[in-house]
Amino acid sequence: MIEVENLNKSFGDVQVLKGITTSFEKGKTNLIIGQSGSGKTVFMKCLLGLVVPDKGTISYDGRMFSKLTVKEKRNLRQDMGMVFQGSALFDSMTVEENVMFPMDMFTKQSRSEMEDRVNIVLKRVNLIDAHKKYPAEISGGMQKRVAIARAIVMNPKYLFCDEPNSGLDPNTAILIDNLIQEITKEFDIITVINSHDMNSVMEIGEKIIFLKNGIKEWEGTNKEIFKTDNKAITDFVYSSELFKKVRQMYIEERD
Amino acid sequence: MNYISSIGSYSIMVWEVFKKPTKWSIMKSLILKEIDELIYGSMGIVIFISVFIGGVVAIQTALNLTNPLIPKDLIGFATRQSVILEFAPTFTSIIMAGKVGSYITSSIGTMRVTEQIDALEVMGVNSLNYLVFPKIIAMLFYPFVIAISMYVGIFGGLIANSLGNYSTSTEFIQGIQLDFIPFHVTYSFIKSVVFAFIIATIPSFHGYYMEGGALDVGKASTTSFVWTSVVIIITNFVLTQLLLG
Numbered sequence: 001m002i003e004v005e006n007l008n009k010s011f012g013d014v015q016v017l018k019g020i021t022t023s024f025e026k027g028k029t030n031l032i033i034g035q036s037g038s039g040k041t042v043f044m045k046c047l048l049g050l051v052v053p054d055k056g057t058i059s060y061d062g063r064m065f066s067k068l069t070v071k072e073k074r075n076l077r078q079d080m081g082m083v084f085q086g087s088a089l090f091d092s093m094t095v096e097e098n099v100m101f102p103m104d105m106f107t108k109q110s111r112s113e114m115e116d117r118v119n120i121v122l123k124r125v126n127l128i129d130a131h132k133k134y135p136a137e138i139s140g141g142m143q144k145r146v147a148i149a150r151a152i153v154m155n156p157k158y159l160f161c162d163e164p165n166s167g168l169d170p171n172t173a174i175l176i177d178n179l180i181q182e183i184t185k186e187f188d189i190i191t192v193i194n195s196h197d198m199n200s201v202m203e204i205g206e207k208i209i210f211l212k213n214g215i216k217e218w219e220g221t222n223k224e225i226f227k228t229d230n231k232a233i234t235d236f237v238y239s240s241e242l243f244k245k246v247r248q249m250y251i252e253e254r255d
Numbered sequence: 256m257n258y259i260s261s262i263g264s265y266s267i268m269v270w271e272v273f274k275k276p277t278k279w280s281i282m283k284s285l286i287l288k289e290i291d292e293l294i295y296g297s298m299g300i301v302i303f304i305s306v307f308i309g310g311v312v313a314i315q316t317a318l319n320l321t322n323p324l325i326p327k328d329l330i331g332f333a334t335r336q337s338v339i340l341e342f343a344p345t346f347t348s349i350i351m352a353g354k355v356g357s358y359i360t361s362s363i364g365t366m367r368v369t370e371q372i373d374a375l376e377v378m379g380v381n382s383l384n385y386l387v388f389p390k391i392i393a394m395l396f397y398p399f400v401i402a403i404s405m406y407v408g409i410f411g412g413l414i415a416n417s418l419g420n421y422s423t424s425t426e427f428i429q430g431i432q433l434d435f436i437p438f439h440v441t442y443s444f445i446k447s448v449v450f451a452f453i454i455a456t457i458p459s460f461h462g463y464y465m466e467g468g469a470l471d472v473g474k475a476s477t478t479s480f481v482w483t484s485v486v487i488i489i490t491n492f493v494l495t496q497l498l499l500g
Binding site: 086 | 275276277280281338374377378380
């Protein structure tokens with residue numbers, strides 16, 4: 001479990017995160033949602049240890065990040081997988097080399113062992129014929145799948161995804177969402193996703209945290225989101241006409 | 256205050272580069288790749304510039320020798336001194352600051368913009384060691400480039416001298432051998448090692464700490480060229496005073 005306690009972060013005079021307390025459980029897809037500038041990315045960077053919070057604590061299965069030694073932090077990072085918004089694949093490496101990179105860097109496995117593992121994870125993300133291609137030669141959806149493959153190749157305990165659907169068409173976005181959820185269940189890991197895609201919220205949001213101006217405004221599941229009377233989240237969720245109609249249908253059905 | 260802060264950040268960056276080394280099997284291939292890119296890839300432009308600079312120095316010296324009492328072997332002597340002491344190490348380094356420096360800033364800057372550096376950090380890789388250390392090691396071969404630049408520059412002077420009939424080849428070669436002080440070559444190599452470190456690290460600093468998007472990568476490359484050139488010129492002055500003064 002990842003436990004976050006009273007997390008605060010400021011940049012100059014601007015307080016980006018204001019006393020966030022929450023937890024993320026194993027085997028669940030946790031979504032952090034909110035408008036642009038609400039503090040989602042800073043929150044995720046704090047979770048990853050890329051940004052040091054001013055106040056508050058983050059614990060990974062009881063290990064408080066701020067109290068770990070450099071070596072312990074390095075070991076913990078090897079338990080983390082991250083899918084970046086723009087995939088962040090290494091341009092100069094092929095798909096195979098990108099996925100193999102963490103193993104090559106941190107394990108003593110032989111080349112054939114690493115190739116076998118790469119084949120397994122690429123097959124798992126439904127990428128079979130792209131081993132020798134460079135990131136520039138494959139589509140955005142395929143790049144996302146390579147990024148997911150790279151993130152899970154070391155069997156991480158914690159998977160973080162920053163807007164995994166951005167720039168993808170609706171069909172591919174749903175495929176990526178489902179893939180992330182399947183992987184979460186299959187490997188029994190803690191998955192934290194930054195998103196403002198409402199389809200993702202409805203599809204895979206087993207736990208949703210809504211941030212507004214750096215404050216945790218609401219927390220619940222994708223089922224509870226329909227029932228909430230919290231104005232901030234209803235304004236956010238039902239900002240599109242489609243979801244307004246869905247809510248109307250839900251209310252009519254309920255009544 | 257910004258300058259002081261930047262100098263501080265640069266010093267910290269250099270310190271971080273040498274901490275937590277990357278696995279040797281990976282580092283070895285990175286170093287070889289950088290040698291190919293930074294050293295071997297620069298040979299063409301260095302040879303081209305050196306030949307013509309050497310030729311121009313010989314012609315300029317010959318055209319200014321109007322007094323018949325001054326021996327003709329001075330053309331070879333002046334070409335050798337100019338090329339070995341300044342043109343090969345300093346002029347070539349300014350060119351390299353443009354060619355290699357821009358490449359380093361833009362490649363690292365693009366990695367920053369596309370979150371590839373964040374990806375390295377999340378994986379637990381010391382991104383500064385992974386990205387900058389191989390460039391520093393590759394640039395240790397820079398004195399070889401300067402040695403070739405010296406040789407080719409003087410050879411360019413010889414060709415220009417012969418084509419222009421300013422003196423005989425024998426007189427030019429006698430001039431090259433005249434009052435030769437081996438320490439001048441050592442001085443030139445010392446300078447080139449220091450310049451190599453500057454060319455590897457200042458552009459890396461500008462690329463690594465850049466913020467913004469694609470347009471800012473271009474701006475960072477320009478800024479890095481300006482600062483690398485400024486630091487090379489100041490360092491050249493200080494080293495000349497220390498070693499020859």
